[in-house]
Amino acid sequence: MEIKVEEKILSANDRLALENRARLDAARVTAVNIMASPGAGKTSLILRTIEALRGRARLAVIEGDLASTVDADKIKAAGVPAVQINTGGGCHLDAVMIADALRQLALDDVDILLIENVGNLVCPTNFALGEHKRVLVASVPEGHDKPIKYPSSFVDLDAIVLNKMDLAPYVDFDLAAFERAVRAIDADVPIFHISCRTGEGLEAWVAWLMQQSGLS
């Protein structure tokens, strides 16, 4: 007879992520970690989401970038509280950065916190932030082979947003092949087909987000 005793040893990052999570839960905030390649449309998705949820949910945003405040400036211009994290070369956000950013937000006035991770399809997936939901933004011009070439980024997701559907007529993107590759990794994850440019498909994404946050 074999008896296995397993104890999960939490990393320092995981422990701090749990503290972030507790803090968010205490303030009844649903936090969403949004990951993607550079230029897939994370900021555009956040701006479209802000627009769609105006008057329906109170949002806040944490913006992760290597440098610049370009993105946080856009969010603030849309009238939503935003904290910019500059990683100074770091390739992903971590729980320490989020803990610091949470201190700068009035969490009691927030329903949904959107966290835009550093544009990187590899590293962010390995670092828990304390988020409730993990969302990957893929984009049509990146090609349908991304789940095959970056499988670790397609694991343990709560949703995939496939952005830039408006460019499908101009590139060789095989939607069926993309979905087959996703399904080989995750049989159930919802895939939202959207275009932040045209607004196509945003309702379904926003409805899902509201539902996940207990707001609908």
Added chain:
Amino acid sequence: MEIKVEEKILSANDRLALENRARLDAARVTAVNIMASPGAGKTSLILRTIEALRGRARLAVIEGDLASTVDADKIKAAGVPAVQINTGGGCHLDAVMIADALRQLALDDVDILLIENVGNLVCPTNFALGEHKRVLVASVPEGHDKPIKYPSSFVDLDAIVLNKMDLAPYVDFDLAAFERAVRAIDADVPIFHISCRTGEGLEAWVAWLMQQSGLS
């Protein structure tokens, strides 16, 4: 009076990169490290380059991916020796991986070695491979703000290839803003505007590559 004594301490990776470089030099191979975000078109650029240089230069390719042999299979189908490196989750190539790949190539039969790094706009830039030239592939749908948001990836480049120019009419890409942002980092780096889909602009890139390799 202040006297500064500076000594560069080489990392293990840097030392091995110098060994790779010596090995390439001995075989008269020019090695090009090709970096980009996922889906910017590194493999398409390599395939177009193979096509353009057929009969003019002897190429070989090292393909870096987290997983799969999709890319190396495409290169081999084009009749060029290719070694696939799977990093198994690793976010960049390093000099150890290249040393191993070089052992699998008949370097005396190669003029130009194209090394496709892992799709990642952050991490690969920090790891020397022993390459002679560092090239970044940017793509139009990623947006013109990438040099501002990922400045470290635009430092110390020998060329920038701006791919997917054919998509410019369908996205909000401000070419002047992109070039201004690049010039703020590097006043002189050549920028090639190309479309791997249509073939537009490839001659200038290929001519530059031939020149850098001492073949023209």
